[in-house]
Amino acid sequence: MRAFIFPGQGSQSVGMGKALADASPVAREVFGEVDEALGQNLFRLMTEGPADALTLTENAQPAIMANAIATLRVLEREGNVRLADKAEYVAGHSLGEYTALCAAQAFDLSTTARLLRLRGQAMQVAVPVGEGAMAALLGADLDKARAIAAAAVEAVVADGGGAQVCTVANDNDPGQVVISGHRAPVERAVSLAKEMGAKRGVLLPVSAPFHCPLMQPAADAMAAALADARIAAPLVPVFANVHAAPIADPDAIRAALVEQVTGMVRWRESVLAMVEAGVAQFVEFGGKVLAPMVKRIAPDADAVSVVTMDDLENLLKTM
Structure with missing residues (x-):
């Protein structure tokens, strides 16, 4: 087939x-x-x-x-x-x-x-330009990516960032998951990626945060x-x-x-x-x-x- x-x-x-x-x-x-x-x-x-x-x-x-x-x-x-x-x-x-x-x-x-x-x-x-972002989490499966996104939201909210969105946008393959949402938690997820078990996080050159709420x-x-x-x-x-x-x-x-x-x-x-x-x-x-x-x-x-x-x-x- x-x-x-x-x-x-x-x-x-x-x-x-x-x-x-x-x-x-x-x-x-x-x-x-x-x-x-x-x-x-x-x-x-x-x-x-x-x-x-x-x-x-x-x-x-x-x-x-x-x-x-x-x-x-x-x-x-x-x-x-x-x-x-x-x-x-x-x-x-x-x-x-x-x-x-x-x-x-x-x-x-x-x-x-x-x-x-x-x-x-x-x-x-x-979404106004600059307010959203996307990032690829390399060496992360779906569960790990979700955990990194949640931790990033929690950290930004704890810093007084207000309500935030950061969710999985693309489950591409076993070692590449893309997250999307407000810029602050997406950037925080990139910085958290390695310590939470991913190989690395990479911000993507996109103009809007696709496939998220x-x-x-x-x-x-x-x-x-x-x-x-x-x-x-x-x-x-x-x-x-x-x-x-x-x-x-x-x-x-x-x-x-x-x-x-x-x-x-x-x-x-x-x-x-x-x-x-x-x-x-x-x-x-x-x-x-x-x-x-x-x-x-x-x-x-x-x-x-x-x-x-x-x-x-x-x-x-x-x-």
């Missing part, structure tokens, strides 16, 4: 999609449709930069999606492959869940692009947008971030996407659940982030990243 998986924020880089678009009219068509849906030349930003504009959440999210969908569409149309014939499940990390749903035709491409633009904008304005205004905005969005039953079930379990009902998908904004990305559990369900191969489209995570979670699984035309040709030989 096989799962198609799709990366989240952080996998963007200037130049993304250019080689694919140069080689394939199918890819150019995808980028053109996204540009039209958004009313901007996102593809030029992807290929030419500047990097700081591409990194803005409202641009990075649709750009990462467009690059992954273009890669998949080239496989499907030039390789004569049907997703439903080659994958039993789809899944994505954070915004990648929208990409997965687009890949499985629950959302059309234009709707996906517009929803991700809105999602990026809503997440950016939910501080994102509730963004969750409300997405609830309103998704209420009006057409969601079809996906061709194959999607493993939802917040459930680490497959869902296919449109109403369940809508609810999971709203919950995802403030909820934890249960990526490690999702991969283990897919393996338990019989998935032996994971194919990451448009990035090189998730496949290494999969190998750390499930060393016996086959995990490949597909970014270039050569990658696509090699993948076709294994299908």
Whole structure:
């Protein structure tokens, strides 16, 4: 069995999609449709930069999606492959869940692009710049990360910091958990990490504290947008971030996407659940982030990243 998986924020880089678009009219068509849906030349930003504009959440999210969908569409149309014939499940990390749903035709491409633009904008304005932060706790499992986050909140409150939020945002793999919340406790967690048993804590260069309760205004905005969005039953079930379990009902998908904004990305559990369900191969489209995570979670699984035309040709030989 096989799962198609799709990366989240952080996998963007200037130049993304250019080689694919140069080689394939199918890819150019995808980028053109996204540009039209958004009313901007996102593809030029992807290929030419500047990097700081591409990194803005409202641009990075649709750009990462467009690059992954273009890669998949080239496989499907030039390789004569049907997703439903080659994958039993789809899944994505954070915004990648929208990409997965687009890949499985629950959302059309234009709707996906517009929803991700809105999602990026809503997440950016939910917390004033400088008030929130995120950090990776390396060498920490989920329980250890939760203990470090709780200790950090307790320490800041004891210092007179008032009510604080610091929770686990992403359970990525057995040795990498990301925390999110108010800046003071997140910074305190970084300083506490080593003495509490993690290898180290590293502040992440992000503009907002994603996947924590501080994102509730963004969750409300997405609830309103998704209420009006057409969601079809996906061709194959999607493993939802917040459930680490497959869902296919449109109403369940809508609810999971709203919950995802403030909820934890249960990526490690999702991969283990897919393996338990019989998935032996994971194919990451448009990035090189998730496949290494999969190998750390499930060393016996086959995990490949597909970014270039050569990658696509090699993948076709294994299908």
